[in-house]
Amino acid sequence: MTARLLNGAALPLTDRGVAYGDGLFETLAVVRGRLRLLPLHLARLTRGLERLQITGLELAVVEATLCTLAATVLDSAALKLIVTRGEGQRGYTPPADPEPHWFVQQLPWTPPTDHTPPAAVRVSSVRLASQPLLAGLKHLNRLEQVLARLEHPAPAVDEVLLLNGQDQVVCAGSANVFCVRDGRLLTPAITDCGVEGVMRASILQACAAGHIALPAQVTTLTMADLLNADEVFLTSALRGAWPVSSIDAQPVRPGTVARQVAAYWRQQDGSSPVRVA
Amino acid sequence: MTARLLNGAALPLTDRGVAYGDGLFETLAVVRGRLRLLPLHLARLTRGLERLQITGLELAVVEATLCTLAATVLDSAALKLIVTRGEGQRGYTPPADPEPHWFVQQLPWTPPTDHTPPAAVRVSSVRLASQPLLAGLKHLNRLEQVLARLEHPAPAVDEVLLLNGQDQVVCAGSANVFCVRDGRLLTPAITDCGVEGVMRASILQACAAGHIALPAQVTTLTMADLLNADEVFLTSALRGAWPVSSIDAQPVRPGTVARQVAAYWRQQDGSSPVRVA
Numbered sequence: 288m289t290a291r292l293l294n295g296a297a298l299p300l301t302d303r304g305v306a307y308g309d310g311l312f313e314t315l316a317v318v319r320g321r322l323r324l325l326p327l328h329l330a331r332l333t334r335g336l337e338r339l340q341i342t343g344l345e346l347a348v349v350e351a352t353l354c355t356l357a358a359t360v361l362d363s364a365a366l367k368l369i370v371t372r373g374e375g376q377r378g379y380t381p382p383a384d385p386e387p388h389w390f391v392q393q394l395p396w397t398p399p400t401d402h403t404p405p406a407a408v409r410v411s412s413v414r415l416a417s418q419p420l421l422a423g424l425k426h427l428n429r430l431e432q433v434l435a436r437l438e439h440p441a442p443a444v445d446e447v448l449l450l451n452g453q454d455q456v457v458c459a460g461s462a463n464v465f466c467v468r469d470g471r472l473l474t475p476a477i478t479d480c481g482v483e484g485v486m487r488a489s490i491l492q493a494c495a496a497g498h499i500a501l502p503a504q505v506t507t508l509t510m511a512d513l514l515n516a517d518e519v520f521l522t523s524a525l526r527g528a529w530p531v532s533s534i535d536a537q538p539v540r541p542g543t544v545a546r547q548v549a550a551y552w553r554q555q556d557g558s559s560p561v562r563v564a
Numbered sequence: 565m566t567a568r569l570l571n572g573a574a575l576p577l578t579d580r581g582v583a584y585g586d587g588l589f590e591t592l593a594v595v596r597g598r599l600r601l602l603p604l605h606l607a608r609l610t611r612g613l614e615r616l617q618i619t620g621l622e623l624a625v626v627e628a629t630l631c632t633l634a635a636t637v638l639d640s641a642a643l644k645l646i647v648t649r650g651e652g653q654r655g656y657t658p659p660a661d662p663e664p665h666w667f668v669q670q671l672p673w674t675p676p677t678d679h680t681p682p683a684a685v686r687v688s689s690v691r692l693a694s695q696p697l698l699a700g701l702k703h704l705n706r707l708e709q710v711l712a713r714l715e716h717p718a719p720a721v722d723e724v725l726l727l728n729g730q731d732q733v734v735c736a737g738s739a740n741v742f743c744v745r746d747g748r749l750l751t752p753a754i755t756d757c758g759v760e761g762v763m764r765a766s767i768l769q770a771c772a773a774g775h776i777a778l779p780a781q782v783t784t785l786t787m788a789d790l791l792n793a794d795e796v797f798l799t800s801a802l803r804g805a806w807p808v809s810s811i812d813a814q815p816v817r818p819g820t821v822a823r824q825v826a827a828y829w830r831q832q833d834g835s836s837p838v839r840v841a
Contacts, residue, residue: 296578297574297575298577299574299575302575305575305581305648307704307705307707307709308704309707309710339707339710339711365654369577371582372710377644377671378713378738379706379709379710379737379738380718392577396654413697418708420711421707426707427584427707428584428706428707429583429584429585429586430584430703432656433584433649433656433658435656436656436658437616437617440658441655460656461655480693
């Protein structure tokens with residue numbers, strides 16, 4: 288069934304979004320009326336819809352709605368899109384022909400600048416569970432991230448670093464992680480857990496295309512790799528590239544790459560929306 | 565903040581229940597006005613609230629509400645209770661003093677009988693991820709179960725059997741698993757994944773107290789253990805003890821223990837509600 292845009296401020300209590308976290312979300316940065324990294328958001332959303340077998344969401348309508356809302360933003364704001372499988376009866380089996388629900392919330396957000404203080408991060412004791420079927424997606428099952436933030440809440444802690452069961456670095460609570468070593472940009476593979484961030488994808492694309500003049504490599508990273516790196520930074524749609532100054536109070540070397548990446552990200556203001564069929 | 569019972573049929577779009585699956589649920593069987601296994605439901609809910617650090621839910625009020633609703637059920641029904649952390653702003657960190665939300669839905673349900681056909685189950689290709697911090701809880705992050713049911717939907721498939729990454733049996737999609745071997749009742753440990761079902765807990769208690777005349781053991785079970793068992797059955801608050809007749813079309817030996825356990829469960833109609841402080 289074609290998805291329904293929820294108008295008003297409420298979700299039906301029988302929505303599978305709340306019953307099972309059966310859905311996806313995207314949080315988009317808007318600067319002076321333009322959506323940043325929109326094609327990458329829509330691409331990730333499409334992957335999620337496919338993986339969860341949620342059909343009926345007309346991406347062109349979603350995109351047009353986001354652009355219309357963004358156009359009213361004179362300065363900056365975040366738009367949060369949530370898509371659920373829609374209403375259901377008791378039980379995990381979805382209805383035969385569900386009507387997905389979607390809605391958009393406009394939230395306050397101010398873009399970071401080169402004067403934004405670097406991040407002092409803490410390593411979470413929460414180890415991300417390995418679930419390749421859900422890895423990479425921005426789905427609505429986020430209790431691990433909630434537990435991590437209950438342990439180290441914002442704003443006292445800028446971000447939490449999340450490791451997997453093998454003590455490898457995966458990502459931050461709501462950001463991806465990069466480090467610089469020997470003139471290369473390194474970031475963990477997102478194959479068993481974690482979210483494939485749009486800013487991470489944008490950087491990997493920009494490196495491959497030569498717009499960022501460093502080679503990038505998706506690899507395995509340990510805490511020792513981060514602490515010995517030439518530079519560490521976090522990336523997300525709302526934070527751009529955010530330098531890390533310390534991990535569990537151990538200092539991390541400052542560098543210049545995060546600032547270059549942040550400048551590249553700010554240019555994305557002008558990226559024209561790409562139509563997704 | 566004290567939790568708020570949502571009246572009406574809608575959840576605020578800013579509720580963390582839909583944003584992150586940040587909450588818990590219980591599905592209770594009601595027969596002729598009485599709630600089955602209520603103390604065990606409330607005990608599991610309490611464990612979940614503690615683990616997720618959701619405070620402010622007055623359990624005595626929840627219990628009284630459930631009992632009031634149950635009293636109106638002349639025949640049988642299911643009551644589904646959902647508790648969320650309440651509304652929040654952007655980001656995983658909960659508000660300083662959130663107001664949890666809760667609501668109860670009455671759903672159609674008919675108790676199984678000794679004439680209910682046994683379950684033909686299929687093994688899911690979804691392997692449950694290991695997350696000891698969430699294991700046992702009936703939380704709202706249920707995408708693994710949804711994926712398992714997308715693969716083998718009800719009612720064509722009675723239930724799906726879920727294994728962990730080591731190919732050990734954990735539970736069914738919405739039930740626990742028991743088998744009988746050498747006069748003992750065996751069920752998998754729920755330490756790394758899966759839900760600690762109230763019916764499972766009731767059986768373990770009844771065996772320990774001698775109300776069920778078999779010793780019970782929480783252990784590790786493989787598919788071979790189930791296929792070679794004297795009997796296999798599924799347990800849940802709504803299904804009681806449900807004999808399994810086949811797993812992936814391989815026949816499972818029929819037995820008499822599930823029927824004895826089911827009879828014990830039906831007696832629970834008369835169990836008087838226990839007050840939880």
